[in-house]
Amino acid sequence: MSFSFPPALLLLALVPAAIWLGYPRQRFRRRRDTVSLILRTVIIVLLALALAGMQIVRDTDRLAVVFLVDASDSVDPVLRDAALGQVRETIGAMGDADLAGLVVFAQRPLVERPVSDSRSLGPVRSSPDSGNTDIAAAVRLALAMFPSDAARRIVILSDGQQTIGDAEAAAQLAAAAGVEITYLPLQTLDAPDVRVTRFDAPAAVPQGQQFDLSLTVQADQATRARVDIFASGELITSETTDLREGVNNRTLTLVAQDSGFRDFTVIVQPESIDGYYQNNQLATFSQVIGPARVLAVGDAEETQYIAAALQEAELTVDVIAPENLPITAAGLIPYESVILANVAADRLTDRQMQTILAYVRDLGGGLVSLGGPEAYGPGGYFQTPLETVLPVSMQLEDQQRQPQLTIAYVIDRSGSMATLGPSGQPLIELAKAAIDRSIDFLQPTDRAGVATFDSAAYWIAEIQDVANREELRRLVGTLRPSGGTDIRAGLELVARDIVNEPTQLKHIIVLSDGLSNRAGLIEMVGALYAEAGVTLTSVALGDDSELMRDMAEAGGGTYRMAADPSTIPTIFAQETVLATRSYIFESPFVPAVSGRSPILQGIAGLPELRGYVGTSLKDAAQAVLRGPEPYADPILASWQFGLGRAVAFTSDATARWGTAWVTWDDFTRFWNQAVRWTMTEGGSDTIETRVTMEETAARVIVDARDDAGGFVNGLALSVSVVDPGLTARLIPLRQTAPGQYEATFVPAQEGAYLLAVNGGGSDGTTVTQTSGWVMSYSREYAAGRSESILPRIAAITGGGRLTDGLGSAFARTLTARGGAAPVFPFLLIAALLLLPIDIAVRRVLINRSDLARLAAALRARSRPAAEAATGRMAALMDARERARQAIESEDVTRSAVSTASALRTRVRSDETRRAESITTGAPPQPKPAPDPDRRPAPQPAAPKPAPAPTADDSGENIGARLLKRRRPPPT
Structure with missing residues (x-):
């Protein structure tokens, strides 16, 4: 058992509190409160375990292997293809419980095949930039590919010549994750080569002074070669020379002429041998100190x-x-x-x-x-x-000085808008970016709408206040290319609304390739301008469009041709400003x-x-x-x-x-004063900057001396490094020796690196210098080979070299890894099911009779045929009961009539005795009290008295006849 978020287990501390608060304190409901307390405690425990990410860990015999194949230029292509063939065979022979993945790497890694149990591997199509070898990036990518429920192994097929990245740090990550790294070494390409290993110029030289360019060329075999040297792109010298095997040094003396930053390039072209053409050139920079130079950009x-x-x-x-x-x-x-x-x-x-x-x-x-x-x-x-x-x-801060503007964007969304521009973005995406930039420029009081057209026209966002920019952007993001091109439909849709806008200025920007029917289009645009004051700017994509030009002329706006689609956002921003006419x-x-x-x-x-x-x-x-x-x-x-x-x-x-x-x-x-104020101040002649390449890092060395040649110490210096991609990084320089300051950086790409050293001393002096360094080719093509890094990174993870090829790539030498199965969904479901039960226990009163009826109902539901038979029997019993009650009712009636007759007889007898007593003078004798023991049992309440019985023709009433009927017949 394991937990993905153990801190959630602290919620279990709520259990004692829940028990204390919910402990039963009333005797008459103690049983229900006890059950409820147990349910609540179980619910809290289930929720705590679920939030902690409870998992059940089970051992598994699965093994996952990711193969990393080096595709850099330093590896012999024949050996690399053979290695890929071995990987294909090994994957085809792996076991049922095994998984395999493939990564092809050089300057960056690419996933050729994700980790799966398939035994087939198709043609390898990944082709990374082969100018560098980054083993570290490949290892990190492999770590991200592994499943969690399998033993894991990385197999590297490479020459181990790392040029960028830190493979040992990546191996530490693998070891921490329990991943073993093994390797199969590949032979480095070993062809005779000619390479330029050094090309130096002084960092700074006064204008008009002579200086030397130093060149070193290394040849694996003697050969003839042509050596060309360029200064700022212009060829200054060219000669054909014999190169002997080994190191060849040359020196060229030049005169520093034009002031400013000068770059020099040497290119060596051997006639016979050349293993790598990439290492045949180098470049360097030098600062020629003289009158300041200024570049003026603009029309004459x-x-x-x-x-x-x-x-x-x-x-x-x-x-x-x-x-x-x-x-x-x-x-x-x-x-x-x-x-x-x-x-x-x-x-x-x-x-x-x-x-x-x-x-x-x-x-x-x-x-x-x-x-x-x-x-x-x-x-x-x-x-x-x-x-x-x-x-x-x-943007102008004072919004009151700008008239309110309504602007409508009419965007072509035909199929041609899916075409990719030079930047690799579809044209429709550039249109979206253009609208976004234009909307950003508008004031909150302005109004804007976006319409689009293909074969018909649609509102993407009807004309509305610009205050809700985010909603407008969201609607603009829904633009998708499809269909034909009908500009007239789009303009008609917009014209119906924009003419009714209350703003002072109304403007339409149309973006299209202009491939549409022009019938009546120019006349409509002209009428909008003449009658409603609606101006129109047309932006044509690609080639010049006569239709778009005529529309702009008729609409009193401007015609813009976007030969480079990447300028569309800038054009839209321009036209938005011009539409306001207030700048x-x-x-x-x-x-x-x-x-x-x-x-x-x-x-x-x-x-x-x-x-x-x-x-x-x-x-x-x-x-x-x-x-x-x-x-x-x-x-x-x-x-x-x-x-x-x-x-x-x-x-x-x-x-x-x-x-x-x-x-x-x-x-x-x-x-003169304005331009000179922008020029960087400082004594660039007091420092000298040079760059040397060491392993995978470039070292910047700055020597600082005063006018007398003494060391300048205690400077606070930093260097700004701008790479060929214009990405800058600011690196502090630390003093390492008298007058010497150093820093390092890792060059990630070939090309020119510009370095601006800036800083000063405690006395207020400032020091600045701009210099350059060129990494003409990566260490992939450098002279000599370093020791392979593969044995070191394999040892970090407990792996090693595969001595028998890839046959042991799937060897069961790794500790079985447990697979964690999450159970928190089941815990949550259980807690949800127990919650209503807890509520029912506390709120609903259920006694034994309720349970008995529930049990009877369940039994009846489980036996539908018996239920039908029971129903029929109950009906018969009802009929029988009704008959019995009828008979008993008749008996009661008869009894009542007999009693009534007896009472009447008794009353007449009493009256006769009283009369006799009056006649004879004897007092009446009291009636003896009835014997309590012989008192008749109480009778049920008599029903409503029936009408007095009437005598029939024989002179007997019904009571008399009933008494006769009840007497037994004489024997």
Whole structure:
């Protein structure tokens, strides 16, 4: 017996209390109270055992085995296929009481076959990423697959070359769970190989100075190979050389030219032997110290004035279109700051925006955002990484300044909406996300509705107040793709309701691929706009749609083509903002200074601006400049975000709104100070960062020295590590030697890792440096092989190597494991059945006669034929009884008549004697008292007196005749 939740047994402490409270204290009902007390006690015990999860443990002879087969690149594919064949044969020959499962693993484990008693194993179709070996993850997955009522064993078929994970920790878990680990070693792939084992560059080098790139290539056999070296993606040298067997060292001397963060890559291409192509390249980074570099992102007309001003301030400026923004943090590291000049969010991918976020927050980069009609709220920044990183939010806090809006979403739900977009999500799911984001932007006083159409139209959510956002989201979640496409049906459904809405603004957003009949559609949209003021925005999926374009033009709205479906949520947010027409303010004003900032240092006065985009200041941000009253919206805002800084300027830097600014004498000074404020401060030349790979972990080593070359101790440093997937982790550095600080991290994927070291000393000095490290290939393809970890993890669990192949995989060498059968359902049922009995005992009075009748009724119910016979006999007995009673009634009547006659005779006799006594003068003699012993027995009450008997023709009455009849005849 066992319990799954033993603390519930504490409820048994209620038993003494129940006995004390329910002990019988009244003599006349002691028996019932005693029975009730016993029932209550039993119910409490049953409930306590049920809540404790009572189980009955029974020994079982079942054995469950999970096979873990290594599918990584380090295992010879021929041997792996042979091992899978052995597993198939072993499963086919297992016993009736045995169970088997199969997991195929490499970088992550996949369940090929769950644990079952089937003896068949089909073709193995699992194909995990083979670039790493994670034995620990495979063991943990196997532990989760085992049943609880069987002896358990894990059989690992691998070369034991763990590259990620902690297999020994997983083995400890297996041992604690009573699971044995055994193994069958597989041969590591052993083919002649050429691999790059080292490629180094100095962490920092001054611009214009020479530096060396050091390269080490290891070859298992002598061969010729071509060696190409790239700097920031450009080929700088290429040569064909002879590689001797063993270690080959090369050194390339270069001159540091462009300032910023530079990456270098070497690729070696052998002509003959090559066991793994993955280990033929390495990369490294170096920081070229020189003039600061800035990346300006935007169209030429948006960046021309600010780029010229920054170049005049001796900053190096690179200008690119938004579509060319790097998608990796390594692409932004060469720049101290990034400028977004009136860039709409739908011109950037989500990956590009995430890169900006990681660049500022985790790597200490700077960001300057310039306004315009395509920026901030109108640019679709709402609920994007751009809104996260900026010091302003896209919604206006003052709801009174925004006119009330009714918006209706008309969504195509035809079968084509089930198509997967580039992100792997169905288009209908992107449409749902777009509606959710748009609804989030609306004010509680706004109204919204969602209609959908295929071959017909339906309301998903009729037009209602936006205050209940959660209900709207729930209804939107019910959208499912099916059917054809009839845009007209959807618009007709919405038009009937939206024209009657009392709000000042009415807007429709239509999302479709535009493959619909256009008959009368354009005319209907035009009439809605002209007669009811309902504007319409059309969003076309995929290719350009003439129908969708004409609808938007007729409806006074905008036409948007979502070539990349992932931009649909951003487009919806953009159009929601534009529908309100309250976020762009175009009127001349002079910004008011609202806070002290280094950005305004040395600037006495500010020129006029002609417009800006309305935003709201975030709590932790500073408003340096504000707009005109009464709203006083932020015009220039700044804040510290993570390790970096960001500035938002809600007007623009062109002649559109800043005509007076671009000709202002301090225009260059203002933007130079604004951009430089976002650049990370600190002496990056005082520290040097390097990364070395040790077993499964990368070690970060930071050397700190002062200008004289002495060690700098006592610094509080940390390093922010950004992996290739833009996931950041902040790791503290600890001092391990004079001037040396270290930390470790486990690289989980190949690619470039960016490291930002940040901190300072007790004297107030700050230290920052950004560097990089590349894991070009995993240890799966590294030179040499480490000792197999399989013997160690098997020993932890009491297992070992299978010396006779898989023949002993199902050997009965494990202790039989008890199977726990839960009994709490039966305990609960028993308690529920006893409860009404307890109530009946206390509330219902039952005596012996009740029990006798109940027993008689039960006997009668059990003998239906006897019951029928008894019924007939009872009827006969009733008839007999009635006859007997009739006769007795007749006898009583006769007796009554005789008595009456005797009384009359006696009365006449008494009267005669009295008369005689009067005549003779003798006194009447008293009648002697009757003898008590001879007193007649009391008679039953006589029935209602019958009418006095009448005499018949003979002169005798009925009484006389009855007396004659009763006298015996004379003999």
